[in-house]
Amino acid sequence: MAIPQLSSAQLESARAAATEARRARANLKEQVKNGDLSFTDALNKAVDDDTLSRIKVVDLLRAMPRVGVTRASEIMENLQIAPNRRIRGLGRHQVVRLTELFQ
DSSP: OOOOOOOHHHHHHHHHHHHHHHHHHHHHHHHHHHTSSOHHHHHHHHHHOTTGGGSBHHHHHHTSTTOOHHHHHHHHHHTTOOTTOBGGGOOHHHHHHHHHHTO
16 A cells, blocks of 8 residues: 655644644643643543543653652553553553542
């Protein structure tokens, strides 16, 4: 299957949309990092938003204060969540266990 050829206006629109999506995801992680938003609130917000649901779970965990690479990996392993899992790919039981952990 051939890759479709996009016009320069379509390319610019796609670039702008991608930039806005990255900013929205970075903003959510920054709010969690600063303590403006709890992990549970961020998780619930991300589940309902198509753009935010593409954040990797491990990245959202690492945005938490006092959670680094090692602790995030341990949490993911203990809750049996794959390291490359995104928020939209979480099962309902995994979401419940994550929210219980950070309440």
